[in-house]
Amino acid sequence: MQVLNSQLRFAAARFAPNRGLVVALLLGPVIGAMLAFGTVAAQEATNVITIDNFTFSPKELTVAVGTTVKWVNHDDIPHTLVEKKTTFRSKALDTDDSYSFTFTSAGTFDYFCGLHPHMVGQVIVK
């Protein structure tokens, strides 16, 4: 940001008559990127399922078609994710590993841990 600011000041000083335009041109993409980042962050926050103490949280998640859901394992023990009809099956997730799956069709997806099948969860795609 420091570099960008100094460039901005330089540009603004040099093209004084067009200052407003220059600022808009330079800042536009930055603000746009920040907005985009904010949107992605917000989306990720709602579509992350965490694994703590052999439990999926949230246990049930409802998302729109096209949404990518990410699972993150916080346990000291590996877990896997297996959808009952094997729509998806992850590799083993060690501590802090994650797995993402994009739901391209509507439906109810029941899944469990392939190593500890008493761990169950559900994603509803509308």
Next chain:
Amino acid sequence: MAKKGFEDSGQGLGRREVLECMVWAGTGVLWAVSGGVPHSVGLIGDALAAEPTGFTFLQMSDSHIGFDKAANPDALGTLREAVAKVKAMPIKPSFIIHTGDITHLSKPAEFDNADKVFGETGVQIHYVPGEHDIIDEERGKAYLERYGKGSKGAGWYSYDDHGIHFIGLVNVVDLKGGGLGNLGAEQLAWLEADLKDKSSSTPIVVFAHIPLQVIYKEWGWGTEDGTQALTLLKRFGSVTVLNGHIHQLAQKVEGNMTFHTALSTAFPQPAPGSAPSPGPMLVPADKLRTLLGLSTVSVVQGNKPLAIIDKTLAG
């Protein structure tokens, strides 16, 4: 307490006796068999006093090579300690039964390290896989390539030694959502055929990773179709069931059947329902070795047909 599994039931052991047993439990379980009819001991002194006939075997379990988290940053180191105990035994065991979770993540280097340390025992090892041994990309291929020679399906097999019929079962593959451990129809059919020509007086030792009996359903500590296997074994005069998975001792005698789970050599797990999850239990460093170990099973002459001695790494 009813759900707590079978640690408290069956034997009628007082608290003091159980604690003494726990002190031993950690390096191994000693089993003794005589008169062809094994029975569980829990009476450690008797097993120790008995004269071995030369047939002793060990149960080791849940080595989790590759595990490096807080509950035990050096699982390979504690396995080395356990193996040192084996090497120091006055009577060399005939073989070792490993009830699964050799590795933590089924990585080639983890299997290599485990093989190297277990190799130092100079004793043959009969393995069955735990769920941690079949999480390679090809779901169990790495395990079968190393240990599956002569086995069927996902790695089950049987063999005879000193008049005892040993059966290694696999209950960690093709698990169903919401369920427990799983043997599957193919393996149960094989078991039925395997037992068909065996006389009911043949002592049976059956071993698998996850307990065949349900110890604690909420944590998945049991086998969905385990009862079907136990039903096939009911006609035998002496059945000993050895399991791992739960990283703690649990014993129960039910009719002619003796159930025993071994300690891990890597990390302890909490008693059923005593923690939010069955994950690795963090204990003070000076307590860790009292909760890890192995079991010696010894065939002895005497009036106590079968004896198990559990020994901790601290002992």
